[in-house]
Amino acid sequence: MSVSDPNHLNESEYVESVRRERKRSQYQSAILSVIGILGFLILWQLSLVTGLVNSRFLSSPIEVVSLFITKLTDPRPDGAVIGANIVSSLIVALSGFGLAIVIGIPLGLLMGWYKGIDSFLRPIFEIIRPIPPVSWIPLTIVWVGIGLQAKAMIVFFAAFVPCLINSYTGIRQTREVLINVAKTFGASDFTTFLKVGIPYSMTMTFAGVKVAIGNAWATLVAAEMLAASSGLGYMILMGRQFGRVDLVILGIAVIGLIGTLITIIINAVENKILGWRKL
Amino acid sequence: MKRFVSVLIILSMSLALITGCGSSEKETASEGNYEVDMEKASETTLGLAPFKERQKLRIGFFTGSPLSYPFLFADKLGYFDELNIDIEYVPFTNGPAMMEANNDWDIGGVGLGGLTNAMKGYDLRIIDITDYEENLALFVRPDHPLAEDPKDPENWKGTEWIYPAGTTAQAVLVNALEEVGLDMSDIESINMDVANALTGFQGGTGDGLGVWNVIAFEAEDTGFVRIGDAGTLGFTAPCGTVVSEKTLEAKRPLIETAIAVFHLTTEWIYESDENMEQAVAWFLEDGENEGIRINQSIAERVMEWYRGPTTGEFIEIFTNEAPDEAGIYTKRDLIQAERDILVGVDFFISQGNYTEEDREKFLDDGLIDPSVAIGVKEMLDELQIEY
Numbered sequence: 290m291s292v293s294d295p296n297h298l299n300e301s302e303y304v305e306s307v308r309r310e311r312k313r314s315q316y317q318s319a320i321l322s323v324i325g326i327l328g329f330l331i332l333w334q335l336s337l338v339t340g341l342v343n344s345r346f347l348s349s350p351i352e353v354v355s356l357f358i359t360k361l362t363d364p365r366p367d368g369a370v371i372g373a374n375i376v377s378s379l380i381v382a383l384s385g386f387g388l389a390i391v392i393g394i395p396l397g398l399l400m401g402w403y404k405g406i407d408s409f410l411r412p413i414f415e416i417i418r419p420i421p422p423v424s425w426i427p428l429t430i431v432w433v434g435i436g437l438q439a440k441a442m443i444v445f446f447a448a449f450v451p452c453l454i455n456s457y458t459g460i461r462q463t464r465e466v467l468i469n470v471a472k473t474f475g476a477s478d479f480t481t482f483l484k485v486g487i488p489y490s491m492t493m494t495f496a497g498v499k500v501a502i503g504n505a506w507a508t509l510v511a512a513e514m515l516a517a518s519s520g521l522g523y524m525i526l527m528g529r530q531f532g533r534v535d536l537v538i539l540g541i542a543v544i545g546l547i548g549t550l551i552t553i554i555i556n557a558v559e560n561k562i563l564g565w566r567k568l
Numbered sequence: 569m570k571r572f573v574s575v576l577i578i579l580s581m582s583l584a585l586i587t588g589c590g591s592s593e594k595e596t597a598s599e600g601n602y603e604v605d606m607e608k609a610s611e612t613t614l615g616l617a618p619f620k621e622r623q624k625l626r627i628g629f630f631t632g633s634p635l636s637y638p639f640l641f642a643d644k645l646g647y648f649d650e651l652n653i654d655i656e657y658v659p660f661t662n663g664p665a666m667m668e669a670n671n672d673w674d675i676g677g678v679g680l681g682g683l684t685n686a687m688k689g690y691d692l693r694i695i696d697i698t699d700y701e702e703n704l705a706l707f708v709r710p711d712h713p714l715a716e717d718p719k720d721p722e723n724w725k726g727t728e729w730i731y732p733a734g735t736t737a738q739a740v741l742v743n744a745l746e747e748v749g750l751d752m753s754d755i756e757s758i759n760m761d762v763a764n765a766l767t768g769f770q771g772g773t774g775d776g777l778g779v780w781n782v783i784a785f786e787a788e789d790t791g792f793v794r795i796g797d798a799g800t801l802g803f804t805a806p807c808g809t810v811v812s813e814k815t816l817e818a819k820r821p822l823i824e825t826a827i828a829v830f831h832l833t834t835e836w837i838y839e840s841d842e843n844m845e846q847a848v849a850w851f852l853e854d855g856e857n858e859g860i861r862i863n864q865s866i867a868e869r870v871m872e873w874y875r876g877p878t879t880g881e882f883i884e885i886f887t888n889e890a891p892d893e894a895g896i897y898t899k900r901d902l903i904q905a906e907r908d909i910l911v912g913v914d915f916f917i918s919q920g921n922y923t924e925e926d927r928e929k930f931l932d933d934g935l936i937d938p939s940v941a942i943g944v945k946e947m948l949d950e951l952q953i954e955y
Contacts, residue, residue, distance in 0.1 A: 345690065365920035368733075430764060434773040435730070516730065516760045516768060523759060529664045530681065530734040531921050532689020 348535035353542060356535050367527035367536070369519040375543065377520040378509055384437060385444025385512070386505040392445075393452030393501070394494055400453075401460035401490070402482045414453065422447040422504075423511045435516035443515065447508035448501035455497025459490030495559040499552055506548040521547075602821035606951075612650040614832045615953045616825060619652040623822050628666045628676025629657040632782050632860045634874040635699040635807035636677040637851055639826070642833040644850055651825060659858060662761065667692070667810075674815050675823060679780075679807045680912040681735040686810040687935045688926055693816060695940040696809035696827050697885050697905055700875040702799030704740045705784040707769070707777040707792035714776065718795040721748040724755060730768055731778030733759035736798065736805045739915045741778050743801040752919075766790075782855065785866040799873075806908045816940070824943040831879035831944075831955075837871070838878070847871050879948070879955035886941030896924070897931050906936045 298306060330350045336342045337349045348356075360371035369377070400407045400414075425446050429439045463486045471481040513522030521540045528536030604617035612618060625648075630636045642648055643655050658673045660666040663682020667690055670676065677698055678686065686692035708714045713723040724745065731737040738757075745751055755776075760768055762779045766787055769777040776795075779787055788794055798805050809827065816823060837847045848867045855862035877885060885908070889901040894914060902910070913930065916922045930936065948955055 366734075366922065368920065426764075427767065430767050430773075431771050434771055435758065435760065435764075435768040436773070514761075515764065516758045516773075518733070518757050518759055526759070527734055527921075529668070530685065531916075532664075532667065532685040534689070 346534065348538050352535050353539050356539050357543075360539065366531050366533065367519075367524045369524070371524075371539075371543065373519050374521050374524050374540075375547065377517070378513070378522065378544075379547070381437065381440045381512055381520060382444055382505045382509050384441035385508075386448045386502055388441060388445045389448035389452050389501055389505070390498065393449045394456045394497075397453040397456030397494075397497075398460050398482075398487060398490060401457040402486050418450055418454075420446075422508050426511070426515055430515065440512040440515055440517070443512040444505045444508050447504040451497040451500035451504060452494075453497075455500070456490055456494040459493025459497075460486045462493070463489040491563055495555070495563065499555055502551050502555060503548060506544055506551075509544065600819065600822075602819070604821070604825075609951050612647075613645070614647055614650075614829065615951055616651055616828060616832075616947075617951065618650060619822070619825075622652050622654065624654045624656060625675070625819075625822055625826055626656045626658055626673045627826075628670070628673035628678075629659045630663075630666070630677050630679070630807075631659045631661055631858045632855055632862070633677075633679065633699075633701075633807070634781075634851065634870055634876070635679065635701070637847070637854075637874075638698070638830045638833040638837065638876060639677075640854060641837065641847055641850055642829045645833070645836070647829050647833065648826075651829070653822065653826065670812065674819060675809050675811045675826065677807065677809050679736060680739075680805050680909070681916075683806070683808050683810065683909060684913055684916055684922065687930045688922060690812070691933070691935070692810040692812055693935050693937040694808045694810055694905065694909065695816070695823070695937050696830070697806045697882065697908065698809055698830065698876055699807040700877075700908075701736065701780065701805040701807055702875060703784050703797060703870070703873045704736050704780045704803070704805055705778070705787070705794050705797040706741060706744055707779070707784075707787045708775060708795055710791060710793050712775060712793075714795055715793040718744070719748060721750055721754075724748060724750055726755070727775035728756040728758065728773075729776040729778060730758045730760050730765045730774040732761055732765065733757060734916070734919075734921055736803075736912065737762070737778035737780060738919070739805070739912060740796065740798050740801060740803055741776075742915065742919070743798075743803045744796045747796075747801065782860055782862055782866055782870060785869050786861055789866070804908050804911045806905070806912070808905075808909070816937075820940075820943065824940055824947060827882075827940055828879065828944045828947060831877065831882045832953075834876040835878045837874070837876070844871060879944070883941050883945045883955065886938040887945070897928065899931070902931070903936065903938050905938070906931065909936055 333347075334349050334351060337344055337347060357371060362370060364370050364373075367374075396410070400410055422443055425443060429442050433439045433442060467485050467489065468481055471485050476484065509520070510522035510525055513520040514526060517523040521544050525537050525540035528534070528540060600623065601621050602623070603620045605620050606617045609615055609617040627636070627639055629639070639655065640657070648655050658669070660669070660676075663678040664685055666673075666676050666678055667682060667686050670686075670690055670692065675695075676686075679701060683694055687694065713720070714727070717723055729741060731741060742752060745754065758774060762781075762783045765777055765779055766783050768774065769787070769792070770790065777787060777792065784794075784797075809830075811823060836843055838844075848864070848871045851871055852862060852864060852867035855867065885904045888904045890904070890907065892898070892902050892910070893907055894910065910927065913922065913927055917924060917927060
């Protein structure tokens, strides 16, 4: 029975066939993704085994996995086991990221809804927006020292901008007809903002949150360059210090994997909260 | 079919990406014409024979650290020009970055951390000792108990130290702790590069600061109290020059001449107060050009603390043999340069940064290489230059 011949199906059969087709497509995508990753890893390994790439410049995936297992219990050479490095980096990245969400999203929503706030804050934001997060490092040291606050602040600067822009754009795109309906039913401006504007902006806002977490992770190494005694960025720096390319690649791989995991979690939260928007 | 083609394209791109990582080969490792004109040796200031054809040597230059500067002074004095050599400076402010960019220079000068990194990560050969750095210093604020009594272990316990981790600054800190019967577990450590460490310390972070060179004198001038340094703690921190095996093979006569010029120029610095003043002026000028926070007083002190070996000392360092003081390596006697560098390597091993296998490999592979010193000795003997 084919989905392309829906006239011969009753409603429940049609829904079931669409679901089956969707599952089949998801399954195919998953298989292709796995083949892509495995293919990449096999090519990577082969390029080293065949001598195409000098092992001095690139460690093999097997060596990186082996080092990961070793680093579960062995703090050498950077002085911390991989678990401690991950926790340390998560604290830095999530502190800055959390702060960006708490400040960036409400600010973006308010700027997008209230013209006065927009006119007041937008010029300042436009000046701050293009400044690269790492350029804040010298001032950050002077302002807040070199502790967690300082590192979280660098991450915050990286994650704040997409949170604000997307929530701002999202709420500005609220359909006029929905606002008019709310007003017709006597809703105040604030109620309309709360019950129409914010829900409408959520798709864009979540997209911003996903970009923000990517930025937060990307800035992690720079933040841990500022000052650290553990963390994935610190581990990469120490790998560089001691000429250990395997340690550098392990740090990069773990940052990538954790970033992917966080994105998956955010997607799941988005599906849970915005499931009603899906067809 | 479309998906299969997509997968193929992606895999091909991945292969291109991976293989791109391995394309870093020395671009300059080609044989040149290094014939010298022995008859014109007497016409040059140092008495060395000039090359018949104009040569170019690219130097990985450690800005702000005196370990590289005799090359610059020799250049200013016109010694290289007389020898028909053009010098190209490739400046760096830290060892790992210089090692990563080793394709961009022929010989590079770094501190002990950089030397170990060069051997471990890049199989580079150490062919020269250019300084025995003593100005690796520890500072506290004037009102800290350590400023009054650094010998009391209680004053050290639980203190927070900012320094570049995995470097000789850490080695000095460990030495200071060992002097009072403590170790790294008794203090808190924060890794920062030297310039940022001073800024952070000035901002009120940490109880102690571990820095070197210009930054150490800046810390002193800021009012922080020096409670120890490599010199007073008896820690040997040799700096040196590294080269790849390929470049050494291809440019040996040029490199040997440059190393000879380096040490003869070091002797020129020590020769008179006027020469030292001139060296200070050039060091200051270069520091200002490179944007280093430096002044006349700091430049004077940096050059006063410089401990570059003279030509004779250099040759001795690379030819005097004795057994491994640690008693670990028994396959052969070690040259003094090896023994000096191993003091630092052993420290890094004790901190878990490198392994005993690395130590053995450095020695088995002869990565601390006396051949240039021997070549310089033969050259000077042939030209009857005293050293």
